[in-house]
Amino acid sequence: MDLRVQGPGPTSPFLSARDLFETEHDLSLPVHVHLRDDPDERTWAGHYEDRHVLNISRQAASSAMARELALHEFAHMARYEQEHPSHTQSIEEVLFLALAGKSVERRKLAHCRQIANHMKDIYADDITLSVGPGEKLLAFLESSLATAVADRPDTPSRQGLRLSASADPEITAVNAAFALALAERHDLVDENHRLYDLARVAAMDAPGVNFEGFKRRFRELARDPDSSGYRQELVDATRDYVGGERLAAD
Structure with a gap:
């Protein structure tokens, strides 16, 4: 699973989520993590022909739920690729x-x-x-x-x-x-x-x-x-x- 964190901010929650996710699943497309300045920005996934995008605020990325939020969005990406x-x-x-x-x-x-x-x-x-x-x-x-x-x-x-x-x-x-x-x-x-x-x-x-x-x-x-x-x-x-x-x- 190709994971790319873009912008200054923590990377460990996303790497940890990737490691958990890869125990049973994988993604065909790379995942670009976009760290947003707006603290009220909801965590959400976007899907494109050549990549998935995980949008998350820096505040959320630094929270205790960061790994779980990332893992949840990876799961949405997997369902999208499965055409569920x-x-x-x-x-x-x-x-x-x-x-x-x-x-x-x-x-x-x-x-x-x-x-x-x-x-x-x-x-x-x-x-x-x-x-x-x-x-x-x-x-x-x-x-x-x-x-x-x-x-x-x-x-x-x-x-x-x-x-x-x-x-x-x-x-x-x-x-x-x-x-x-x-x-x-x-x-x-x-x-x-x-x-x-x-x-x-x-x-x-x-x-x-x-x-x-x-x-x-x-x-x-x-x-x-x-x-x-x-x-x-x-x-x-x-x-x-x-x-x-x-x-x-x-």
Whole structure:
């Protein structure tokens, strides 16, 4: 695996991630790591004809999660090279198939894309967690969910007591379902883990979201889906999430 770190910054997390990744997998194309100045830059992978690009902030590259972030992005690159359905299926096609005849809020369309990204992440992390330990990832999921449910107002709102943070409670519930599903899929938690309590709070704040259904859907995604089956999973998940939206007027 050809790895090239571009720009001043730490290199050891990427080399360590490469060593773990290469115990069971390899990439045909070289990986260029671009270290970004913006501390808010999300870690993400780009794919081109002659290379993959891992974009990451210097702050993230210096964090305790740097190796795990790199390993996760290497896994996405592997799925892309495998032409795995989760990494080739057009989300625009899914939205068209699932939402024809419906009027859907812009925020919910963004949430549908996030649900599709969660499904991609499930398949990437099937690789990530086959080559590396899951303790840091589990701690990251717990910390992220704890942040999302920590900001509770002192008094009920007109719609009832808000139990999760100022972030949209509906997608927070889906995010909680994803975190718990990933942990259960890879046996990272026991029944007393704090993640269950946090997920329960998130689910209570979004009673219109099928929390258990999304958790089951994420957890039980077929290990080796075909394109048609995976497209249908995405369509079903999208319809499940926006099921309450009204039909568009003619």
